[in-house]
Amino acid sequence: MMGKTLYDKLWDAHVVREDGDGVALLYIDRHLLHEVTSPQAFEGLRLAGRKPWRVESNLAVCDHNVPTTYPRNDIPDPVAKLQIDTLDRNCREFGITEFGIEDPRQGIIHIVSPEQGATLPGMTIVCGDSHTSTHGAFGALAFGIGTSEVEHVLATQCLVQKKLKNMLVRVEGQLPAGVTAKDIILAVIGKIGTSGGTGYAIEFGGETIRALSVEERMTICNMAIEAGARTGLVAVDEKTIAYLKDKPYAPTNRQWEKAVAYWTTLKSDEDASFDKVVTLDAATIAPQVTWGTSPEMVVAVDETIPDPEQEKDPEKKKGMERALTYMGLQAGTPITEIYLDKIFIGSCTNGRIEDLREAAKVVKGKKVAANIRQALVVPGSGPVKEQAEREGLDRIFRDAGFEWREPGCSMCLAMNADRLEAGERCASTSNRNFEGRQGYGGRTHLVSPAMAAAAAIAGHFTDVRRLYS
Amino acid sequence: MEKFKTLTGIVLPLDRVNVDTDAIIPKQFLKSIKRTGFGGNLFDEWRYLDRGEPGQDCSDRPLNPEFVLNQPRYQKATILLSRANFGCGSSREHAPWALYDYGFRVLIAPSFAEIFYNNCFKNGILPIVLSENIVDRLFAEVESMPGYALTVDLENQTVTLPDQTVIPFDIDPFRKHCLLNGLDDISITLQHVQEIKAYEERKRNETPWLFQRNNE
Numbered sequence: 265m266m267g268k269t270l271y272d273k274l275w276d277a278h279v280v281r282e283d284g285d286g287v288a289l290l291y292i293d294r295h296l297l298h299e300v301t302s303p304q305a306f307e308g309l310r311l312a313g314r315k316p317w318r319v320e321s322n323l324a325v326c327d328h329n330v331p332t333t334y335p336r337n338d339i340p341d342p343v344a345k346l347q348i349d350t351l352d353r354n355c356r357e358f359g360i361t362e363f364g365i366e367d368p369r370q371g372i373i374h375i376v377s378p379e380q381g382a383t384l385p386g387m388t389i390v391c392g393d394s395h396t397s398t399h400g401a402f403g404a405l406a407f408g409i410g411t412s413e414v415e416h417v418l419a420t421q422c423l424v425q426k427k428l429k430n431m432l433v434r435v436e437g438q439l440p441a442g443v444t445a446k447d448i449i450l451a452v453i454g455k456i457g458t459s460g461g462t463g464y465a466i467e468f469g470g471e472t473i474r475a476l477s478v479e480e481r482m483t484i485c486n487m488a489i490e491a492g493a494r495t496g497l498v499a500v501d502e503k504t505i506a507y508l509k510d511k512p513y514a515p516t517n518r519q520w521e522k523a524v525a526y527w528t529t530l531k532s533d534e535d536a537s538f539d540k541v542v543t544l545d546a547a548t549i550a551p552q553v554t555w556g557t558s559p560e561m562v563v564a565v566d567e568t569i570p571d572p573e574q575e576k577d578p579e580k581k582k583g584m585e586r587a588l589t590y591m592g593l594q595a596g597t598p599i600t601e602i603y604l605d606k607i608f609i610g611s612c613t614n615g616r617i618e619d620l621r622e623a624a625k626v627v628k629g630k631k632v633a634a635n636i637r638q639a640l641v642v643p644g645s646g647p648v649k650e651q652a653e654r655e656g657l658d659r660i661f662r663d664a665g666f667e668w669r670e671p672g673c674s675m676c677l678a679m680n681a682d683r684l685e686a687g688e689r690c691a692s693t694s695n696r697n698f699e700g701r702q703g704y705g706g707r708t709h710l711v712s713p714a715m716a717a718a719a720a721i722a723g724h725f726t727d728v729r730r731l732y733s
Numbered sequence: 734m735e736k737f738k739t740l741t742g743i744v745l746p747l748d749r750v751n752v753d754t755d756a757i758i759p760k761q762f763l764k765s766i767k768r769t770g771f772g773g774n775l776f777d778e779w780r781y782l783d784r785g786e787p788g789q790d791c792s793d794r795p796l797n798p799e800f801v802l803n804q805p806r807y808q809k810a811t812i813l814l815s816r817a818n819f820g821c822g823s824s825r826e827h828a829p830w831a832l833y834d835y836g837f838r839v840l841i842a843p844s845f846a847e848i849f850y851n852n853c854f855k856n857g858i859l860p861i862v863l864s865e866n867i868v869d870r871l872f873a874e875v876e877s878m879p880g881y882a883l884t885v886d887l888e889n890q891t892v893t894l895p896d897q898t899v900i901p902f903d904i905d906p907f908r909k910h911c912l913l914n915g916l917d918d919i920s921i922t923l924q925h926v927q928e929i930k931a932y933e934e935r936k937r938n939e940t941p942w943l944f945q946r947n948n949e
Contacts, residue, residue, distance in 0.1 A: 280932045303766035343764040394824040410826035412855035420922040459818040515942035523942045558751050679760050698755040704784040
């Protein structure tokens with residue numbers, strides 16, 4: 265019999281019933297909620313007179329709308345305030361655990377859940393947020409859902425799903441100094457495109473991925489959705505298990521032993537077959553910078569803005585021209601000659617402690633360039649912020665001229681007050697460079713934390729590898 | 734959910750690849766706690782020349798005359814034609830809510846992003862995948878023929894062109910069944926309560942740590 269992929273194993277372990285054609289009713293172990301995509305689902309539940317099926321499987325936190333300044337609960341926008349209050353009220357009414365805005369554990373849901381051990385290997389994890397793919401870094405089957413499905417999970421603990429195909433993205437070789445997990449995933453998206461992973465569960469494997477920390481793997485799985493894949497996966501290994509040991513929600517004692525024994529089976533079998541395999545050589549990856557309005561519009565820092573005239577596909581060419589107009593850029597311009605107005609370090613992609621350490625290393629003892637109007641560091645959660653402060657990273661950032669903020673999604677999607685003004689250009693460690701994503705008319709370049717930090721100091725993009733050599 | 738059986742409607746051509754959900758409904762409108770009222774802000778940043786805010790009356794905002802949605806010949810369109818990877822980006826169901834609220838019932842593109850595609854079916858919108866070649870042909874015909882309309886028949890899985898060319902499309906049988914009958918899939922799932930409970934019983938033994946109460 266043919267071996268199974270990690271995705272196959274996770275799928276098989278959660279099938280409640282099969283409906284033919286690869287469609288199944290899938291059991292959901294963990295349901296994460298936030299304020300933006302849940303109110304209509306709770307309303308639906310109430311209207312139908314239903315209750316959450318298994319209330320303890322749910323964990324809620326407000327992150328999208330929250331201010332990143334003090335006082336935390338002073339939200340000037342009444343519409344945003346109503347949405348946050350609505351989450352509080354719904355969680356109280358239905359008995360769901362919520363880390364409220366003043367809870368020290370509050371933060372971005374995809375950072376909060378793993379650091380509490382609420383994300384565990386072998387789980388199915390869903391959330392009304394496309395970056396739920398992050399949790400796949402733990403060998404969990406995790407994917408984003410819409411609000412109707414949020415209601416469906418609340419009411420039934422299940423989802424009707426069609427099985428995906430299997431893709432392996434294998435990264436081999438030694439990653440050069442100054443090149444990070446963010447650069448790997450941007451390079452993957454550049455290679456397969458923003459719909460390259462549509463219809464697939466992507467497992468990231470190979471020696472480079474195995475050598476990454478759990479946090480770095482989260483960065484990679486986080487952006488699987490930017491390659492079109494709802495779900496990204498990494499096999500469980502000793503690093504995964506070490507990360508989870510003694511986390512508040514992780515099992516203990518005999519349960520822990522039993523869980524670990526199961527978790528170590530969560531990898532693709534040697535003879536498993538994938539529908540598609542993509543291979544990358546880590547040694548050839550350079551720091552990546554997006555230049556356009558889709559994450560696939562990405563080049564290495566030592567390259568120039570591509571020329572639409574060289575593009576043969578007429579649809580792609582039009583897209584490139586429109587992106588260059590929106591971004592205010594000319595074909596042929598070296599990336600290192602692009603000057604920035606704002607810097608954003610944070611988000612569910614790059615708001616963890618290792619990201620902040622990496623950025624702080626670049627910033628230490630230097631000053632933010634005069635042309636940078638605002639440089640923000642937004643830790644991904646309360647515990648990340650506390651840890652960074654224990655290590656003195658906040659001082660390094662503040663001394664350089666960065667603002668040190670409270671946790672939340674912040675300028676990744678600009679639902680709160682942190683945003684770009686029209687025409688402003690930002691080096692951002694977030695995940696999407698769509699038109700208007702960081703504010704109406706704003707221009708986003710996606711980069712790693714080290715690259716964003718280096719750009720803050722130089723005032724323009726600069727090859728961070730030079731700082732490491 | 735409203736049933737979908739057949740529809741004959743004006744086609745609006747949105748000739749862009751990778752139309753993302755941030756473009757379909759910008760983030761400031763996601764603060765609403767309702768499912769309705771998003772139609773006026775559909776494609777807000779492309780459609781208006783100013784920056785939109787939630788709760789604003791859109792009727793006196795300056796329109797972008799270049800944007801296809803504002804062109805008189807496409808008013809009352811119910812079928813949206815676009816390019817590959819339509820609906821990429823976030824999982825916000827506000828995107829199909831906005832399209833539905835505006836009046837779109839059918840979307841045609843060479844490919845859709847998965848979460849968006851899935852969300853459409855929960856809201857009475859039929860997303861149809863047609864080949865690049867056919868989509869190219871439809872774009873050419875729509876632009877050259879004012880009042881261009883298509884007929885979509887879900888039961889028979891066909892799109893009929895004005896010249897009576899019939900183009901078949903694929904759709905998952907379960908989704909088709911739900912859309913044809915306007916079924917709420919929560920009630921369908923709840924027909925399997927015993928199976929869900931049996932699954933839970935089995936898993937409580939095999940993987941008990943997944944059923945622990947939170948450490949609250």
